[in-house]
Amino acid sequence: xxxxxxxxxxxxxxxxxxxxxxxxxxxxxxxxxKDSIAAIHASIDNGVTSLDTAPFYGFGLSEEIIGDALAGKxxxxxxxLTKFGLVWDGSNNGKGEHFFDAEENGKIIPVYKYxxxxxxxxxxxxxxxxxxxxxxxxxxxxxxxxxxxIDETMExxxxxxxxxxxxxxGVSNYSxxxxxxxxxxxxxxxxxxxxxMLNRSIEQDLVPYTTANNIGIIAYSPLERxxxxxxxxxxxxxxxxxxxxxxxxxFNPEKVKALLADLQPLAxxxxxxxxxxxxxxTSVQKGISVxxxxxxxAAQAESNAKAMDITLSTEELQFIQQALAKH
Ligand SMILES: NC(=O)c1ccc[n+]([C@@H]2O[C@H](COP(=O)([O-])OP(=O)(O)OC[C@H]3O[C@@H](n4cnc5c(N)ncnc54)[C@H](OP(=O)(O)O)[C@@H]3O)[C@@H](O)[C@H]2O)c1
Numbered sequence: 001x002x003x004x005x006x007x008x009x010x011x012x013x014x015x016x017x018x019x020x021x022x023x024x025x026x027x028x029x030x031x032x033x034k035d036s037i038a039a040i041h042a043s044i045d046n047g048v049t050s051l052d053t054a055p056f057y058g059f060g061l062s063e064e065i066i067g068d069a070l071a072g073k074x075x076x077x078x079x080x081l082t083k084f085g086l087v088w089d090g091s092n093n094g095k096g097e098h099f100f101d102a103e104e105n106g107k108i109i110p111v112y113k114y115x116x117x118x119x120x121x122x123x124x125x126x127x128x129x130x131x132x133x134x135x136x137x138x139x140x141x142x143x144x145x146x147x148x149x150i151d152e153t154m155e156x157x158x159x160x161x162x163x164x165x166x167x168x169x170g171v172s173n174y175s176x177x178x179x180x181x182x183x184x185x186x187x188x189x190x191x192x193x194x195x196x197m198l199n200r201s202i203e204q205d206l207v208p209y210t211t212a213n214n215i216g217i218i219a220y221s222p223l224e225r226x227x228x229x230x231x232x233x234x235x236x237x238x239x240x241x242x243x244x245x246x247x248x249x250x251f252n253p254e255k256v257k258a259l260l261a262d263l264q265p266l267a268x269x270x271x272x273x274x275x276x277x278x279x280x281x282t283s284v285q286k287g288i289s290v291x292x293x294x295x296x297x298a299a300q301a302e303s304n305a306k307a308m309d310i311t312l313s314t315e316e317l318q319f320i321q322q323a324l325a326k327h
Contacts, residue, residue, distance in 0.1 A: 024058025
């Protein structure tokens, strides 16, 4: 495993950071709690020290499972990354921006983006309780909230750093302009954004700025939520309540299949799976601090961590670049 500094923050994270969205179950067709705990333990056993979660993932469940999985572990050897600013429990009383309606057990749950100071203070206390800890390593605004001035959110994060409740603060899904504005008030550790072989838009605008200003980029959905493992072109099936039934529709299946077919021999030559090759490629792209890899069970978690054992030569990286350009 490689360990990397996150921007100008004091944090050092594992280059593969465990992503705990799917183990929340909601939107992902559920997950067995024992498999989720085993995934976290397998990650740690294979050198992963950083875990990324959010209150929204499973409406608190993902954070709770992380809290349980870390019982008895040395807290100082693990970095917990969580978020705030997506409210589903009605506590915002209609304030903020309506984002979307989630569905859980047949019930519609309106989800709001709400990044006001009062909400951040409240949410962080709830996260600390679920995570069974007294500090968060990186607290991130989950989605921009146009109803709250950016400096109000950043000032609240600065206060939490001063209080020792969080070690560093970042944002997620922020545009370049929003990052530039936020950085006027707070020394931002990072921006967590989607980035994969199939979605490289940040290379044009965000990455040149964050690289020049030493702000971390945390890449999410590097496997495009499982699509780039190739298994959904083989025998794997999605449950009816899995959001990927819609999500995968944005990609051209023939093009993705052709890309994976081109990459398969290279993966095989390294005794690696396609998922491992994809994760390793993502981890060496310019400006990428760490790669968030989601995993539902121990086997996936171990395989994802071991992706960092692969070495890719300049020629091999060029070969991948050509395959991406072709498809
Ligand atoms: N800030 C945000 O708005 C945001 C948004 C999305 C994600 N994230 C973060 O980024 C993390 C990673 O993204 P993600 O979970 O959306 O997607 P991802 O990492 O691209 O894909 C994860 C999914 O792929 C499948 N998978 C994982 N490892 C595999 C392997 N070795 N072989 C075959 N299949 C494998 C698993 O699902 P199946 O087995 O069911 O296929 C897993 O749940 C999240 O967990 C979350 O922490 C943040």
